Amino acid sequence: MKKVFAVALGILTAIGGFVDIGDLVTNAQVGARFGLSLAWVVLVGVLGICVFAEMSGRVAAVSGRATFDLVRERLGPRMGLINLLGSMAVTLLTFVAEIGGVALSLELVSSVNEVLLVPFIAFLVWAVLWRARFTVMENVLGLLGLALIVYVVALWKLGPDWSHLAHQWVTVDKPGDETWLTWSYYAVALFGAALTPYEVFFFSSGGVEEKWGPKDIGTMRANVFIGFPLGGLLSLAIAGCAAVVLGPLDITVASLGQVGLPVAIALGKIGLAVALVGFVAATFGAACETGLSVGYSIAQYFGWQWGKYVRPNVAARFHLVLVLSTLLAVGVLITSVDPILVTEASVVFSAVALPLTYFPILVVANDHDYMGPHVNGRLANGLGTFYLLVIVIAAVAAVPLMVLTGMGS
Protein backbone atom coordinates (compact mmCIF):
# COMPACT_ATOMS: atom_id res chain seq x y z
CA MET A 1 0.00 0.00 0.00
CA LYS A 2 2.86 2.32 0.93
CA LYS A 3 4.52 1.55 -2.40
CA VAL A 4 1.31 2.34 -4.34
CA PHE A 5 1.00 5.63 -2.45
CA ALA A 6 4.63 6.51 -3.26
CA VAL A 7 4.07 5.79 -6.96
CA ALA A 8 0.82 7.79 -7.03
CA LEU A 9 2.47 10.71 -5.23
CA GLY A 10 5.39 10.60 -7.67
CA ILE A 11 3.03 10.67 -10.65
CA LEU A 12 1.00 13.54 -9.24
CA THR A 13 4.10 15.62 -8.52
CA ALA A 14 5.45 14.83 -12.00
CA ILE A 15 2.18 16.14 -13.49
CA GLY A 16 2.14 19.24 -11.29
CA GLY A 17 5.85 19.87 -11.71
CA PHE A 18 5.86 19.53 -15.50
CA VAL A 19 4.64 23.03 -16.31
CA ASP A 20 6.89 26.05 -15.69
CA ILE A 21 6.94 29.67 -16.87
CA GLY A 22 8.27 28.59 -20.28
CA ASP A 23 5.35 26.19 -20.78
CA LEU A 24 2.79 28.71 -19.52
CA VAL A 25 3.93 31.52 -21.79
CA THR A 26 4.94 29.56 -24.89
CA ASN A 27 1.83 27.37 -24.99
CA ALA A 28 -0.44 30.39 -24.57
CA GLN A 29 1.47 32.34 -27.26
CA VAL A 30 1.33 29.43 -29.67
CA GLY A 31 -2.33 28.67 -28.96
CA ALA A 32 -3.35 32.31 -29.51
CA ARG A 33 -1.42 32.65 -32.78
CA PHE A 34 -1.45 29.19 -34.32
CA GLY A 35 -4.42 27.43 -32.70
CA LEU A 36 -3.61 23.77 -32.14
CA SER A 37 -1.61 23.46 -35.38
CA LEU A 38 1.55 23.03 -33.27
CA ALA A 39 0.05 20.61 -30.75
CA TRP A 40 1.99 17.73 -32.30
CA VAL A 41 5.21 19.49 -31.19
CA VAL A 42 4.04 19.20 -27.58
CA LEU A 43 3.55 15.47 -28.12
CA VAL A 44 7.01 15.10 -29.69
CA GLY A 45 8.50 17.18 -26.85
CA VAL A 46 6.75 15.21 -24.13
CA LEU A 47 7.86 11.88 -25.56
CA GLY A 48 11.36 13.38 -25.87
CA ILE A 49 11.51 14.42 -22.21
CA CYS A 50 10.23 10.95 -21.27
CA VAL A 51 13.03 9.29 -23.27
CA PHE A 52 15.70 11.64 -21.88
CA ALA A 53 14.50 11.53 -18.26
CA GLU A 54 14.06 7.75 -18.30
CA MET A 55 17.62 7.25 -19.60
CA SER A 56 19.19 9.67 -17.15
CA GLY A 57 17.06 8.32 -14.28
CA ARG A 58 18.09 4.75 -15.15
CA VAL A 59 21.76 5.78 -15.37
CA ALA A 60 21.47 7.50 -11.96
CA ALA A 61 19.72 4.48 -10.42
CA VAL A 62 22.24 1.95 -11.75
CA SER A 63 25.50 3.90 -11.46
CA GLY A 64 24.59 6.18 -8.53
CA ARG A 65 26.14 9.02 -10.50
CA ALA A 66 24.45 12.14 -11.82
CA THR A 67 24.62 13.82 -15.22
CA PHE A 68 27.63 16.13 -14.97
CA ASP A 69 29.72 13.62 -13.08
CA LEU A 70 29.37 11.39 -16.17
CA VAL A 71 29.67 14.23 -18.68
CA ARG A 72 33.10 15.13 -17.33
CA GLU A 73 34.24 11.53 -17.29
CA ARG A 74 32.98 10.84 -20.83
CA LEU A 75 34.03 14.06 -22.53
CA GLY A 76 37.16 14.88 -20.55
CA PRO A 77 37.73 18.04 -18.47
CA ARG A 78 38.06 20.51 -21.38
CA MET A 79 35.05 19.43 -23.47
CA GLY A 80 33.16 18.82 -20.24
CA LEU A 81 33.83 22.39 -19.16
CA ILE A 82 32.55 23.79 -22.46
CA ASN A 83 29.50 21.58 -22.01
CA LEU A 84 29.06 22.81 -18.44
CA LEU A 85 29.30 26.48 -19.47
CA GLY A 86 26.72 26.07 -22.25
CA SER A 87 24.27 24.15 -20.10
CA MET A 88 24.79 26.46 -17.13
CA ALA A 89 24.12 29.57 -19.18
CA VAL A 90 20.75 28.15 -20.23
CA THR A 91 19.85 26.87 -16.76
CA LEU A 92 20.75 30.24 -15.22
CA LEU A 93 18.64 32.01 -17.84
CA THR A 94 15.77 29.66 -16.97
CA PHE A 95 16.35 30.32 -13.25
CA VAL A 96 16.06 34.07 -13.88
CA ALA A 97 12.88 33.48 -15.93
CA GLU A 98 11.31 31.32 -13.19
CA ILE A 99 11.97 33.84 -10.41
CA GLY A 100 10.59 36.52 -12.72
CA GLY A 101 7.59 34.24 -13.32
CA VAL A 102 6.88 33.96 -9.58
CA ALA A 103 7.11 37.76 -9.34
CA LEU A 104 4.69 38.22 -12.26
CA SER A 105 2.27 35.70 -10.71
CA LEU A 106 2.29 37.46 -7.35
CA GLU A 107 1.99 40.85 -9.05
CA LEU A 108 -1.29 39.68 -10.60
CA VAL A 109 -2.68 39.15 -7.11
CA SER A 110 -1.13 42.05 -5.25
CA SER A 111 -0.53 44.64 -8.01
CA VAL A 112 2.88 45.29 -6.38
CA ASN A 113 5.44 45.94 -9.12
CA GLU A 114 7.24 42.73 -10.01
CA VAL A 115 10.68 44.31 -9.62
CA LEU A 116 9.95 45.06 -5.96
CA LEU A 117 8.84 41.47 -5.37
CA VAL A 118 11.97 39.91 -6.87
CA PRO A 119 14.34 40.21 -3.84
CA PHE A 120 11.66 38.86 -1.51
CA ILE A 121 10.94 35.89 -3.81
CA ALA A 122 14.65 35.18 -4.35
CA PHE A 123 15.13 35.09 -0.57
CA LEU A 124 12.24 32.63 -0.24
CA VAL A 125 13.67 30.41 -2.99
CA TRP A 126 17.06 30.44 -1.31
CA ALA A 127 15.46 29.69 2.10
CA VAL A 128 13.66 26.68 0.61
CA LEU A 129 16.88 25.46 -1.03
CA TRP A 130 18.73 25.95 2.25
CA ARG A 131 16.25 24.57 4.78
CA ALA A 132 13.32 22.66 3.26
CA ARG A 133 13.51 18.89 2.96
CA PHE A 134 13.86 17.62 -0.58
CA THR A 135 10.67 15.53 -0.53
CA VAL A 136 8.64 18.34 1.07
CA MET A 137 9.84 20.81 -1.57
CA GLU A 138 9.14 18.42 -4.45
CA ASN A 139 5.80 17.07 -3.22
CA VAL A 140 4.20 20.27 -1.88
CA LEU A 141 5.05 22.40 -4.93
CA GLY A 142 4.33 19.56 -7.36
CA LEU A 143 0.92 18.91 -5.81
CA LEU A 144 0.03 22.62 -5.75
CA GLY A 145 1.09 22.80 -9.40
CA LEU A 146 -1.74 20.36 -10.09
CA ALA A 147 -4.01 23.41 -9.70
CA LEU A 148 -3.26 24.07 -13.37
CA ILE A 149 -5.71 21.27 -14.15
CA VAL A 150 -8.13 24.19 -14.00
CA TYR A 151 -7.13 24.83 -17.65
CA VAL A 152 -8.53 21.42 -18.64
CA VAL A 153 -11.80 22.27 -16.86
CA ALA A 154 -11.84 25.76 -18.40
CA LEU A 155 -11.34 24.38 -21.89
CA TRP A 156 -14.23 21.96 -21.42
CA LYS A 157 -16.39 24.76 -19.94
CA LEU A 158 -15.61 27.10 -22.84
CA GLY A 159 -17.34 24.55 -25.08
CA PRO A 160 -15.08 24.89 -28.11
CA ASP A 161 -15.74 23.39 -31.51
CA TRP A 162 -13.80 20.20 -30.79
CA SER A 163 -13.84 19.08 -34.40
CA HIS A 164 -12.27 22.39 -35.45
CA LEU A 165 -9.53 22.03 -32.82
CA ALA A 166 -8.93 18.41 -33.87
CA HIS A 167 -8.78 19.50 -37.51
CA GLN A 168 -6.15 22.16 -36.70
CA TRP A 169 -4.13 19.57 -34.81
CA VAL A 170 -4.30 16.73 -37.33
CA THR A 171 -3.90 18.77 -40.51
CA VAL A 172 -1.32 21.22 -39.06
CA ASP A 173 -3.74 23.96 -40.16
CA LYS A 174 -1.62 27.11 -39.77
CA PRO A 175 -3.46 30.47 -39.94
CA GLY A 176 -3.06 32.03 -43.40
CA ASP A 177 -1.51 35.28 -42.14
CA GLU A 178 1.38 33.50 -40.40
CA THR A 179 4.52 32.49 -42.29
CA TRP A 180 6.05 29.00 -42.14
CA LEU A 181 9.25 30.59 -40.84
CA THR A 182 7.47 32.01 -37.79
CA TRP A 183 5.60 28.76 -37.38
CA SER A 184 8.93 26.87 -37.38
CA TYR A 185 10.39 29.30 -34.81
CA TYR A 186 7.50 28.60 -32.44
CA ALA A 187 7.81 24.86 -33.10
CA VAL A 188 11.42 25.03 -31.85
CA ALA A 189 10.40 27.24 -28.89
CA LEU A 190 7.63 24.84 -27.92
CA PHE A 191 10.02 21.89 -28.22
CA GLY A 192 12.55 23.76 -26.02
CA ALA A 193 9.84 24.56 -23.47
CA ALA A 194 8.86 20.88 -23.20
CA LEU A 195 12.44 19.58 -23.15
CA THR A 196 14.37 21.86 -20.80
CA PRO A 197 17.75 20.48 -19.71
CA TYR A 198 17.27 21.49 -16.06
CA GLU A 199 14.36 19.04 -15.70
CA VAL A 200 16.74 16.19 -16.41
CA PHE A 201 19.59 17.54 -14.20
CA PHE A 202 17.10 17.87 -11.36
CA PHE A 203 15.45 14.51 -11.97
CA SER A 204 18.66 12.48 -12.13
CA SER A 205 20.44 14.39 -9.35
CA GLY A 206 17.32 14.01 -7.19
CA GLY A 207 17.51 10.27 -7.88
CA VAL A 208 21.10 10.20 -6.63
CA GLU A 209 20.11 12.26 -3.57
CA GLU A 210 17.28 9.86 -2.77
CA LYS A 211 19.66 6.91 -3.29
CA TRP A 212 17.73 5.23 -6.09
CA GLY A 213 18.89 1.72 -6.92
CA PRO A 214 17.94 -0.68 -9.72
CA LYS A 215 14.83 -1.71 -7.73
CA ASP A 216 13.51 1.87 -8.03
CA ILE A 217 13.59 1.88 -11.83
CA GLY A 218 9.95 0.74 -12.04
CA THR A 219 8.72 3.62 -9.85
CA MET A 220 10.89 6.07 -11.78
CA ARG A 221 9.43 4.83 -15.08
CA ALA A 222 5.87 5.15 -13.77
CA ASN A 223 6.57 8.77 -12.77
CA VAL A 224 8.09 9.54 -16.17
CA PHE A 225 5.74 7.68 -18.50
CA ILE A 226 2.50 8.54 -16.71
CA GLY A 227 3.30 11.83 -14.95
CA PHE A 228 5.05 13.70 -17.77
CA PRO A 229 2.45 12.94 -20.49
CA LEU A 230 -0.33 14.01 -18.15
CA GLY A 231 1.71 17.16 -17.46
CA GLY A 232 1.89 17.65 -21.22
CA LEU A 233 -1.91 17.51 -21.25
CA LEU A 234 -1.90 20.66 -19.08
CA SER A 235 0.31 22.35 -21.70
CA LEU A 236 -2.17 21.40 -24.43
CA ALA A 237 -5.09 22.69 -22.34
CA ILE A 238 -3.33 26.06 -21.91
CA ALA A 239 -2.78 26.24 -25.67
CA GLY A 240 -6.39 25.17 -26.29
CA CYS A 241 -7.81 27.85 -23.98
CA ALA A 242 -5.69 30.51 -25.69
CA ALA A 243 -6.76 29.22 -29.12
CA VAL A 244 -10.44 29.42 -28.19
CA VAL A 245 -10.50 32.76 -26.34
CA LEU A 246 -7.49 34.87 -27.37
CA GLY A 247 -6.88 33.77 -30.97
CA PRO A 248 -10.21 34.88 -32.45
CA LEU A 249 -9.72 38.32 -30.86
CA ASP A 250 -6.23 38.76 -32.45
CA ILE A 251 -4.64 38.83 -28.99
CA THR A 252 -0.96 37.89 -28.97
CA VAL A 253 0.28 36.89 -25.54
CA ALA A 254 2.87 39.29 -24.13
CA SER A 255 2.07 39.19 -20.41
CA LEU A 256 1.22 36.51 -17.86
CA GLY A 257 -2.08 38.24 -17.12
CA GLN A 258 -3.30 37.41 -20.61
CA VAL A 259 -2.60 33.70 -19.96
CA GLY A 260 -5.15 33.73 -17.12
CA LEU A 261 -7.95 35.51 -19.02
CA PRO A 262 -9.53 32.36 -20.55
CA VAL A 263 -9.87 30.78 -17.10
CA ALA A 264 -11.53 33.91 -15.70
CA ILE A 265 -13.98 33.91 -18.60
CA ALA A 266 -14.78 30.22 -18.26
CA LEU A 267 -14.79 29.76 -14.51
CA GLY A 268 -14.86 33.21 -12.89
CA LYS A 269 -13.15 34.21 -9.66
CA ILE A 270 -12.71 30.76 -8.15
CA GLY A 271 -11.22 29.34 -11.32
CA LEU A 272 -8.86 32.28 -11.66
CA ALA A 273 -7.79 31.99 -8.02
CA VAL A 274 -6.99 28.30 -8.57
CA ALA A 275 -5.05 29.17 -11.74
CA LEU A 276 -3.05 31.78 -9.82
CA VAL A 277 -2.16 29.17 -7.17
CA GLY A 278 -1.00 27.00 -10.07
CA PHE A 279 1.07 29.83 -11.58
CA VAL A 280 2.84 30.52 -8.28
CA ALA A 281 3.41 26.84 -7.47
CA ALA A 282 4.60 25.95 -10.99
CA THR A 283 7.03 28.86 -11.23
CA PHE A 284 8.23 28.64 -7.61
CA GLY A 285 8.77 24.90 -7.94
CA ALA A 286 10.66 25.38 -11.19
CA ALA A 287 12.73 28.18 -9.62
CA CYS A 288 13.79 25.78 -6.85
CA GLU A 289 14.56 23.04 -9.39
CA THR A 290 16.59 25.31 -11.68
CA GLY A 291 18.44 26.85 -8.72
CA LEU A 292 19.37 23.39 -7.46
CA SER A 293 20.28 22.29 -11.00
CA VAL A 294 22.86 25.09 -11.23
CA GLY A 295 24.42 23.97 -7.94
CA TYR A 296 24.19 20.29 -8.82
CA SER A 297 25.86 20.66 -12.21
CA ILE A 298 28.78 22.81 -11.09
CA ALA A 299 29.43 20.73 -7.97
CA GLN A 300 29.20 17.46 -9.91
CA TYR A 301 31.60 18.68 -12.57
CA PHE A 302 34.23 19.85 -10.04
CA GLY A 303 33.71 16.85 -7.77
CA TRP A 304 32.55 18.90 -4.76
CA GLN A 305 30.22 17.63 -2.08
CA TRP A 306 26.68 18.40 -3.16
CA GLY A 307 23.05 17.83 -2.28
CA LYS A 308 20.25 18.91 -0.02
CA TYR A 309 20.81 15.91 2.25
CA VAL A 310 24.41 16.97 2.89
CA ARG A 311 24.89 19.45 5.73
CA PRO A 312 25.68 22.98 4.44
CA ASN A 313 29.05 23.14 6.22
CA VAL A 314 30.06 19.93 4.42
CA ALA A 315 28.75 21.07 1.02
CA ALA A 316 29.76 24.71 1.49
CA ARG A 317 30.78 25.32 -2.14
CA PHE A 318 27.52 23.82 -3.42
CA HIS A 319 25.54 26.17 -1.19
CA LEU A 320 27.75 29.09 -2.16
CA VAL A 321 26.84 28.44 -5.82
CA LEU A 322 23.14 28.50 -4.83
CA VAL A 323 23.59 31.85 -3.06
CA LEU A 324 25.58 33.39 -5.93
CA SER A 325 23.18 32.21 -8.64
CA THR A 326 20.22 33.56 -6.64
CA LEU A 327 21.99 36.93 -6.28
CA LEU A 328 22.75 36.92 -10.01
CA ALA A 329 19.08 36.30 -10.81
CA VAL A 330 18.07 39.20 -8.57
CA GLY A 331 20.70 41.40 -10.21
CA VAL A 332 19.34 40.65 -13.68
CA LEU A 333 15.68 41.07 -12.77
CA ILE A 334 16.04 44.37 -10.90
CA THR A 335 17.33 45.93 -14.11
CA SER A 336 13.58 45.71 -14.97
CA VAL A 337 14.25 43.38 -17.88
CA ASP A 338 10.95 41.84 -19.03
CA PRO A 339 10.73 38.32 -17.50
CA ILE A 340 8.53 37.23 -20.43
CA LEU A 341 11.31 38.19 -22.83
CA VAL A 342 13.81 36.25 -20.67
CA THR A 343 11.41 33.29 -20.78
CA GLU A 344 11.11 33.47 -24.57
CA ALA A 345 14.91 33.49 -24.87
CA SER A 346 15.34 30.69 -22.33
CA VAL A 347 13.09 28.22 -24.17
CA VAL A 348 14.88 28.84 -27.47
CA PHE A 349 18.34 28.50 -25.92
CA SER A 350 17.16 25.35 -24.13
CA ALA A 351 16.74 23.83 -27.56
CA VAL A 352 20.26 25.01 -28.48
CA ALA A 353 21.85 23.49 -25.36
CA LEU A 354 20.02 20.17 -25.36
CA PRO A 355 22.53 18.09 -27.37
CA LEU A 356 25.27 18.99 -24.88
CA THR A 357 23.77 16.81 -22.17
CA TYR A 358 21.59 14.49 -24.21
CA PHE A 359 24.42 12.91 -26.19
CA PRO A 360 26.64 11.88 -23.22
CA ILE A 361 23.64 10.37 -21.42
CA LEU A 362 22.71 8.39 -24.55
CA VAL A 363 26.28 7.10 -24.76
CA VAL A 364 26.39 6.06 -21.10
CA ALA A 365 22.94 4.44 -21.29
CA ASN A 366 24.41 2.24 -24.05
CA ASP A 367 27.51 1.26 -22.08
CA HIS A 368 27.34 -2.35 -20.87
CA ASP A 369 30.15 -1.75 -18.35
CA TYR A 370 28.09 0.89 -16.56
CA MET A 371 24.58 -0.35 -17.07
CA GLY A 372 24.91 -4.14 -17.03
CA PRO A 373 21.48 -5.66 -17.61
CA HIS A 374 19.88 -2.19 -17.58
CA VAL A 375 21.62 -1.05 -20.76
CA ASN A 376 19.43 0.52 -23.48
CA GLY A 377 17.27 -2.01 -25.28
CA ARG A 378 16.24 -1.79 -28.95
CA LEU A 379 13.26 0.46 -28.29
CA ALA A 380 15.19 2.82 -26.01
CA ASN A 381 18.02 2.98 -28.55
CA GLY A 382 15.68 3.55 -31.48
CA LEU A 383 13.87 6.35 -29.68
CA GLY A 384 17.14 7.70 -28.26
CA THR A 385 18.73 7.91 -31.73
CA PHE A 386 15.61 9.42 -33.29
CA TYR A 387 15.53 12.10 -30.60
CA LEU A 388 19.24 12.78 -30.98
CA LEU A 389 18.47 13.67 -34.60
CA VAL A 390 15.45 15.82 -33.67
CA ILE A 391 17.39 17.58 -30.90
CA VAL A 392 20.33 18.36 -33.19
CA ILE A 393 18.01 19.74 -35.90
CA ALA A 394 16.20 21.92 -33.32
CA ALA A 395 19.53 23.11 -31.85
CA VAL A 396 20.96 24.06 -35.24
CA ALA A 397 17.77 25.77 -36.42
CA ALA A 398 16.98 27.69 -33.21
CA VAL A 399 19.25 30.74 -33.48
CA PRO A 400 18.85 31.33 -37.24
CA LEU A 401 15.06 31.13 -36.84
CA MET A 402 15.21 33.52 -33.90
CA VAL A 403 17.20 36.05 -35.93
CA LEU A 404 15.19 35.66 -39.15
CA THR A 405 11.81 36.04 -37.43
CA GLY A 406 12.87 38.71 -34.93
CA MET A 407 11.96 36.33 -32.07
CA GLY A 408 8.73 35.35 -33.75
CA SER A 409 7.34 38.85 -34.18
Place this chain on the structure above:
Amino acid sequence: MVKRLAGTLLLLAALLLPSACRPSSPDEKGWRSTAEQAVSDMVSEVATSRLTVQEQLRDRFVGRYAIVVLTYSEEAAGKASDSVSTVQPPPSARPSYDDLTTLLSDATDAIASARIAVAADDEPKSRKAVVDLTRLLARLRPLASSLRAAS
Protein backbone atom coordinates in the same frame (compact mmCIF):
# COMPACT_ATOMS: atom_id res chain seq x y z
CA MET B 1 48.96 44.81 -40.06
CA VAL B 2 47.89 47.62 -37.72
CA LYS B 3 47.11 49.88 -40.71
CA ARG B 4 44.95 47.17 -42.27
CA LEU B 5 43.06 46.66 -39.00
CA ALA B 6 42.52 50.41 -38.61
CA GLY B 7 41.32 50.63 -42.22
CA THR B 8 38.85 47.80 -41.68
CA LEU B 9 37.53 49.43 -38.50
CA LEU B 10 37.11 52.78 -40.28
CA LEU B 11 35.26 51.11 -43.14
CA LEU B 12 32.98 49.31 -40.68
CA ALA B 13 32.29 52.58 -38.84
CA ALA B 14 31.52 54.34 -42.13
CA LEU B 15 29.06 51.58 -43.02
CA LEU B 16 27.40 51.34 -39.63
CA LEU B 17 27.16 54.98 -38.54
CA PRO B 18 24.47 56.07 -41.00
CA SER B 19 22.17 53.27 -39.83
CA ALA B 20 22.72 54.33 -36.22
CA CYS B 21 21.60 57.94 -36.74
CA ARG B 22 18.67 59.38 -34.76
CA PRO B 23 15.90 59.51 -35.62
CA SER B 24 16.09 56.20 -37.41
CA SER B 25 15.06 56.59 -41.06
CA PRO B 26 13.81 53.30 -42.47
CA ASP B 27 13.20 52.84 -46.17
CA GLU B 28 9.72 52.23 -47.55
CA LYS B 29 9.77 48.51 -46.78
CA GLY B 30 11.22 48.97 -43.29
CA TRP B 31 8.65 51.65 -42.49
CA ARG B 32 5.76 49.42 -43.59
CA SER B 33 7.11 46.57 -41.50
CA THR B 34 7.42 48.85 -38.43
CA ALA B 35 3.91 50.21 -38.96
CA GLU B 36 2.44 46.73 -39.43
CA GLN B 37 4.06 45.43 -36.26
CA ALA B 38 2.90 48.48 -34.27
CA VAL B 39 -0.70 48.23 -35.48
CA SER B 40 -0.84 44.45 -34.89
CA ASP B 41 0.52 44.92 -31.37
CA MET B 42 -2.01 47.69 -30.79
CA VAL B 43 -4.89 45.49 -31.96
CA SER B 44 -3.76 42.87 -29.46
CA GLU B 45 -3.55 45.35 -26.57
CA VAL B 46 -6.86 47.05 -27.35
CA ALA B 47 -8.58 43.65 -27.66
CA THR B 48 -7.02 42.52 -24.37
CA SER B 49 -8.18 45.71 -22.65
CA ARG B 50 -11.71 45.45 -24.01
CA LEU B 51 -11.99 41.80 -22.95
CA THR B 52 -10.62 42.64 -19.49
CA VAL B 53 -13.06 45.51 -18.91
CA GLN B 54 -15.98 43.42 -20.18
CA GLU B 55 -15.09 40.60 -17.79
CA GLN B 56 -14.48 43.03 -14.94
CA LEU B 57 -18.03 44.30 -15.45
CA ARG B 58 -19.15 40.66 -15.07
CA ASP B 59 -17.10 40.48 -11.82
CA ARG B 60 -14.89 37.64 -13.08
CA PHE B 61 -11.53 38.70 -11.56
CA VAL B 62 -9.92 38.32 -8.15
CA GLY B 63 -8.13 41.17 -6.37
CA ARG B 64 -6.48 43.67 -8.67
CA TYR B 65 -5.96 41.24 -11.55
CA ALA B 66 -7.84 43.37 -14.08
CA ILE B 67 -5.86 46.50 -13.18
CA VAL B 68 -2.53 44.69 -13.59
CA VAL B 69 -3.58 43.31 -16.99
CA LEU B 70 -4.68 46.77 -18.12
CA THR B 71 -1.45 48.35 -16.85
CA TYR B 72 0.61 45.90 -18.91
CA SER B 73 -1.57 46.56 -21.95
CA GLU B 74 -1.13 50.31 -21.49
CA GLU B 75 2.66 49.94 -21.32
CA ALA B 76 2.75 47.69 -24.39
CA ALA B 77 0.45 50.05 -26.28
CA GLY B 78 2.75 52.97 -25.43
CA LYS B 79 5.73 51.04 -26.79
CA ALA B 80 3.84 50.19 -29.99
CA SER B 81 2.89 53.83 -30.45
CA ASP B 82 6.45 55.03 -29.77
CA SER B 83 7.90 52.53 -32.24
CA VAL B 84 6.19 54.47 -35.03
CA SER B 85 6.23 58.02 -33.73
CA THR B 86 9.98 58.01 -33.05
CA VAL B 87 11.06 57.08 -36.61
CA GLN B 88 11.40 59.34 -39.62
CA PRO B 89 8.78 58.27 -42.19
CA PRO B 90 9.91 57.98 -45.82
CA PRO B 91 8.43 60.70 -48.11
CA SER B 92 5.82 58.33 -49.57
CA ALA B 93 4.44 57.54 -46.10
CA ARG B 94 4.18 61.12 -44.86
CA PRO B 95 0.54 61.68 -45.91
CA SER B 96 -0.63 58.73 -43.77
CA TYR B 97 1.90 59.27 -40.95
CA ASP B 98 -0.22 61.74 -38.98
CA ASP B 99 -3.35 59.59 -39.23
CA LEU B 100 -1.45 56.52 -38.08
CA THR B 101 0.29 58.16 -35.12
CA THR B 102 -2.96 59.83 -34.05
CA LEU B 103 -4.82 56.51 -34.17
CA LEU B 104 -2.12 54.75 -32.15
CA SER B 105 -2.03 57.58 -29.64
CA ASP B 106 -5.84 57.52 -29.31
CA ALA B 107 -5.72 53.79 -28.69
CA THR B 108 -3.11 54.22 -25.95
CA ASP B 109 -5.22 56.94 -24.33
CA ALA B 110 -8.33 54.76 -24.51
CA ILE B 111 -6.53 51.92 -22.70
CA ALA B 112 -5.36 54.39 -20.03
CA SER B 113 -8.94 55.63 -19.61
CA ALA B 114 -10.15 52.04 -19.27
CA ARG B 115 -7.53 51.36 -16.60
CA ILE B 116 -8.54 54.50 -14.69
CA ALA B 117 -12.23 53.56 -14.86
CA VAL B 118 -11.59 50.01 -13.63
CA ALA B 119 -9.24 51.14 -10.85
CA ALA B 120 -11.86 53.67 -9.69
CA ASP B 121 -14.56 50.97 -9.89
CA ASP B 122 -16.54 53.40 -12.07
CA GLU B 123 -19.10 51.27 -13.91
CA PRO B 124 -20.50 53.91 -16.32
CA LYS B 125 -16.99 54.93 -17.40
CA SER B 126 -15.99 51.28 -17.75
CA ARG B 127 -18.96 50.73 -20.08
CA LYS B 128 -17.96 53.80 -22.08
CA ALA B 129 -14.40 52.45 -22.24
CA VAL B 130 -15.71 49.22 -23.78
CA VAL B 131 -17.55 51.24 -26.45
CA ASP B 132 -14.45 53.37 -27.18
CA LEU B 133 -12.18 50.34 -27.40
CA THR B 134 -14.64 48.57 -29.70
CA ARG B 135 -14.71 51.61 -32.00
CA LEU B 136 -10.92 51.75 -32.08
CA LEU B 137 -10.69 48.05 -32.87
CA ALA B 138 -13.01 48.62 -35.82
CA ARG B 139 -10.48 51.12 -37.19
CA LEU B 140 -7.32 49.25 -36.26
CA ARG B 141 -8.22 45.82 -37.64
CA PRO B 142 -8.72 46.86 -41.29
CA LEU B 143 -5.56 48.93 -41.10
CA ALA B 144 -3.60 45.93 -39.78
CA SER B 145 -4.96 43.79 -42.61
CA SER B 146 -4.10 46.32 -45.31
CA LEU B 147 -0.57 46.83 -43.94
CA ARG B 148 -0.09 43.06 -43.80
CA ALA B 149 -1.31 42.68 -47.36
CA ALA B 150 1.00 45.44 -48.56
CA SER B 151 4.15 44.05 -46.93
